[in-house]
Amino acid sequence: MKTLFVSYRVSDLARSLAFYTALGYAELGRVELGGGARLVLLTFPGEPAASLELVHRPDAAPVDVGTGFDHLAIQVDALASTLDTLTAAGLRPGPLQYPGGPQGPKTSWLTDPDGYRIELVEWPPGHPDGITAADFA
Structure with missing residues (x-):
């Protein structure tokens, strides 16, 4: 077994993508889930696979980072x-x-x-x- 990637729920996808691309990540691909919800997979240049997933669900409860992470x-x-x-x-x-x-x-x-x-x-x-x-x- 091995860890595939970390997944974060984000409140504003465009703002989070701007932050993580400034950090050095590149967008690998997107999955549209319907209703405006989507997943965006990110990777650092040179990585063989995705290492971070941003999850945007605009109709879900607000993002709460105080869950133990x-x-x-x-x-x-x-x-x-x-x-x-x-x-x-x-x-x-x-x-x-x-x-x-x-x-x-x-x-x-x-x-x-x-x-x-x-x-x-x-x-x-x-x-x-x-x-x-x-x-x-």
Whole structure:
């Protein structure tokens, strides 16, 4: 088994698409569900498949991010330049942080238009992609 993608309900599809494309995602495809409801699948360039799904259901109850979801983590190659790019695109990422000390990963946080938190992570040189069992040895 493996995780396919994360799915977010969004209140304003155009606003959320503008945010996530500024973040670097590209639209892979759409599924029209009827009644104005739709799914939009997103991927980062170079990813083999969708990694994020935006679900817009205008006739459903309001979007509530307070359901136990904490955050989405996104790996970046160069966090400082990513923060510059996001700021130039009108997004408001937080400051560069070093939660594991100066030799550990670099992180920054931002929030999407519906209040979902996103953690941007740059691994130190030589660290494999993602978190593995080696990180807990």
